[in-house]
Amino acid sequence: MPLNVMDAHFESFEKKVLPVLVKHGIGVLGMKPMGDKLILNSKTATPIECLHYAMNLPASVVITGCDSLQILQQALEAARSFKTMSSGEVATLLAKTAPAADKGEFERYKISHDFDGTFKNPQWLG
Numbered sequence: 001m002p003l004n005v006m007d008a009h010f011e012s013f014e015k016k017v018l019p020v021l022v023k024h025g026i027g028v029l030g031m032k033p034m035g036d037k038l039i040l041n042s043k044t045a046t047p048i049e050c051l052h053y054a055m056n057l058p059a060s061v062v063i064t065g066c067d068s069l070q071i072l073q074q075a076l077e078a079a080r081s082f083k084t085m086s087s088g089e090v091a092t093l094l095a096k097t098a099p100a101a102d103k104g105e106f107e108r109y110k111i112s113h114d115f116d117g118t119f120k121n122p123q124w125l126g
Helices: 018-023 047-056 069-081 087-101
Strands: none
Touching: 047 069, 047 087
């Protein structure tokens, strides 16, 4: 499920679904820590902040795409430098991202069919 700094503010998987999965001991695959680069376009959080935020949540794994050596190195840097974030650090990061997050503009997969393969290919449903 998408777990990122924008999700925390709008139609939140983190708030609505993650607690249920954790309660039942179900593994959590956190994805879209940068919202397919859309979150970075908001200029409210750095790639490392996005990755650290997602890694700070109770996810079994955080999935980030690595489509170049530079992006792989960025992911490795995030993994090597990660330390559990304090509640104050989380609050500061969420305060920075809140104004950009309130309408879902940087999480288009929640408000559009841009990333919806089934919508674009209804024949998949039979």
